[in-house]
Amino acid sequence: MSDLETGELIADLERDGERALLAKGGDGGLGNLHFKSSTNRAPRRFTRGAQGEHRRLKLELRVLADVGLLGMPNAGKSTLIRAVSAARPKVADYPFTTLHPSLGAVRVDMNRSFVLADIPGLIEGAAEGAGLGHQFLRHLARTRLLLHLVDIAPFDPGTDPVREAKAIVKELRKYDEALYRKPRWVVLNKIDLVTAEERERPVRHFLRGFGWTGKSFIISALTGEGCRELAYAIMEHLEQGKPEPQRHRGTEKQKS
Numbered sequence: 001m002s003d004l005e006t007g008e009l010i011a012d013l014e015r016d017g018e019r020a021l022l023a024k025g026g027d028g029g030l031g032n033l034h035f036k037s038s039t040n041r042a043p044r045r046f047t048r049g050a051q052g053e054h055r056r057l058k059l060e061l062r063v064l065a066d067v068g069l070l071g072m073p074n075a076g077k078s079t080l081i082r083a084v085s086a087a088r089p090k091v092a093d094y095p096f097t098t099l100h101p102s103l104g105a106v107r108v109d110m111n112r113s114f115v116l117a118d119i120p121g122l123i124e125g126a127a128e129g130a131g132l133g134h135q136f137l138r139h140l141a142r143t144r145l146l147l148h149l150v151d152i153a154p155f156d157p158g159t160d161p162v163r164e165a166k167a168i169v170k171e172l173r174k175y176d177e178a179l180y181r182k183p184r185w186v187v188l189n190k191i192d193l194v195t196a197e198e199r200e201r202p203v204r205h206f207l208r209g210f211g212w213t214g215k216s217f218i219i220s221a222l223t224g225e226g227c228r229e230l231a232y233a234i235m236e237h238l239e240q241g242k243p244e245p246q247r248h249r250g251t252e253k254q255k256s
Helices: 077-084 161-175 200-210 227-240
Strands: 067-070 102-109 112-118 145-151 184-189 216-218
Touching (some): 067 077, 077 184, 077 227, 102 227, 112 227, 145 161, 145 227
Parallel strands (some): 067 112, 067 145, 145 184, 184 216
Antiparallel strands (some): 102 112
C-alpha cells in the first residue's frame, strides 16, 4: 500500500494476519455522561472529537509464491505448472494464452512442497508497457527463485532463442533491479521436439550464446521429462535458504 499522491510506501503486508496503521483516527469527544456528578445529574456539556487523518491510498496485490516463471509467450510456462502441480491454467498454441497469474502447489514429498507462480509471457519492450507480462512482474517480487523458461525448439526457424532470452533478461532489469538480482535458473523446455542424437548441439549452442554458466535444466513440460528432477532441485534450494550467486546474467555480453 502506498500514498496515491506522494507515492510513499506505507505498508507491505507479507504474512497472514499482519496489520498496519494506514490513517490514524481522531481522538474521540466526551459525552455528557462524562460530566455527570452528584450535583449535576443531567449535564448538557460535551466536547467534540478531533479530526482524523485523511489520505488516498493505492493498493497493489502481490501473490505469495516461492518460485516464479519467466519466459516469452508460448515458452511452455503454463504447461510446466500443469505438469508439476494440480493447477490447470489454460494451454494453447498461440501467444498470451495466460492472461492472469496462476499459482500451483508443487509437492515433492509428503511434507515438502513449494508454490510456483506463472505470469503472462514477456516480450521485448515489456518494461515500457508492451505486451501483458509487465503488468504482473510485481507478483514475482516475493519469490525466492526465478525459472527462466526457454523454448529450445521453436517452430519458426527465424526465431533465435538466445536473442529472445537476452531480451527477457534486459526487460527484467529495466523493470526492477531487485527482481533482476534474484537467483535465477535457466530451464530449456520442449526438448521432446529434438531427437536424442541431436539434443546436445542446440543446448550447447544456446548456453554458449547466452553466456550462461549458472544452473540449467533440460526438460519437456509436455511429456514430463526432467520435471521431477527440476522440482527436487528447487525444493533443495529453497530448504537451504541461501541465495545462489549469479556468475553471469546473460546480458552483460551485450555491453561489451
